[in-house]
Amino acid sequence: MDWGSANFKIECRMTFSYELFVGLRYTRAKGGQGRNHFISFISLTSMIGIGLGVAALIVVLSVMNGFQEELRSRILGVASHMQITGPDNVLQDWQHVAAEVKDAPHVKAVAPYIMAQGMLSYGQAVQGAIVRGVLPEDEDKVADLGASMRAGKLSDLKSGEFGIILGVELAQSLGVFMGDKVVLLSPQGQFTPTGLVPRIKQFKVVGLFQVGMYEYDSGLALIHMDDAAKLYRMDSDVSGVRLKLDDLFLAPQVSRQITQQLSDKGNFFVTDWTEQHANFFRAVQMEKRVMFVILALIVAVAAFNIVSTLVMAVTDKRADIAILRTLGASPASIMQIFIVQGALIGVIGTFFGTIGGVLIALNIDVIVPFIEHVFGVQFLAKDVYYISELPSHLLWSDVLTITGMSFVLSLLATLYPSWRASKINPAEALRYE
Incomplete structure (x- = not known):
């Protein structure tokens, strides 16, 4: 055998x-x-x-x-994991909404913002831009813009001083440097006997950022939220609040939970990054x-x-x-x-x-x-x-x-x-x- x-x-x-x-x-x-x-x-x-x-x-x-x-990393470095807005891009009593969602599961930080369009002018150069009014101390908690600053810092935006932070490509298009003053024109004008006149305010360049994504570097400008409220006459209202989660891939699930949580407190629109940039x-x-x-x-x-x-x-x-x-x-x-x-x-x-x-x-x-x-x-x-x-x-x-x-x-x-x-x-x- x-x-x-x-x-x-x-x-x-x-x-x-x-x-x-x-x-x-x-x-x-x-x-x-x-x-x-x-x-x-x-x-x-x-x-x-x-x-x-x-x-x-x-x-x-x-x-x-x-x-x-x-x-994904560059978009979320400027955008947020989630945002809550109101009808006509106006969110009233945002402090109450922020307090409601601040302790929700997986929510790490909440920050209000004002979003509007504007026209920047310096000398003979004119460039359209998206203007975002932010609270510097809160904005750095929901986005990574602070790490993308090439000159200055977010905290240089102070209420009432009308400072502005521009993307590097936007600053190059205008030909401005740190300390220069640019004119910001708001399309929401005011009626006068001579017709509709756009609201105009001069801002001082206090910072430059570069996230490495041309869309943002060439078309985004940051100002303090109080200054944005004055320019765009938002009073105590904001455009919405932005949220940062401990896990960005849980955004759709958290979005549904918050939508249910706020359903009986008014009309709110809750969107997450997978919806906002789904096509990409x-x-x-x-x-x-x-x-x-x-x-x-x-x-x-x-x-x-x-x-x-x-x-x-x-x-x-x-x-x-x-x-x-x-x-x-x-x-x-x-x-x-x-x-x-x-x-x-x-x-x-x-x-x-x-x-x-x-x-x-x-x-x-x-x-x-x-x-x-x-x-x-x-x-x-x-x-x-x-x-x-x-x-x-x-x-x-x-x-x-x-x-x-x-x-x-x-x-x-x-x-x-x-x-x-x-x-x-x-x-x-x-x-x-």
């Missing part, structure tokens, strides 16, 4: 080694015939194709993940899925080359297969030989593609600026795209999905040629040899 078991193990080991050896030898194809070299060349191109496809998939998905994360994140997610499908076709085409390689190898090795069959090799063994050959092509291509893709994805912040500097191009112009740098965020779950898909496609590509090889009749194959 022991001898039989030992012989069985040795036989299995020898069988596996024999199939692996022949499969590796067919993959190398170092014979003297030109046909063998051609098959080896097709095997090499299949490996390169799979490697390029895997690397492209990893890099593109990492960039799409980076765009999604960067877009849906577009990024859709692009990620489409790019995955498109680039997966590269791997599929390369895997199809494996079919061509093995079909040609089977045709070329008909005599060898017949000899192996006459020596006692089973159809399953013949099939495994060519599965080893095709799977090895897929494994090698997937391995080097994964290594290359991971290295590029982790160093794309260095590679892209180098290419832009060498060729004098800019991939993402500030005035066209929301994000002007190419971010990357590598997720190992994506890497595992891509490598698994590549290996499965490579393995599936070997089945038909291997099955065809196993069905070769030794007598027919050796008839003309």
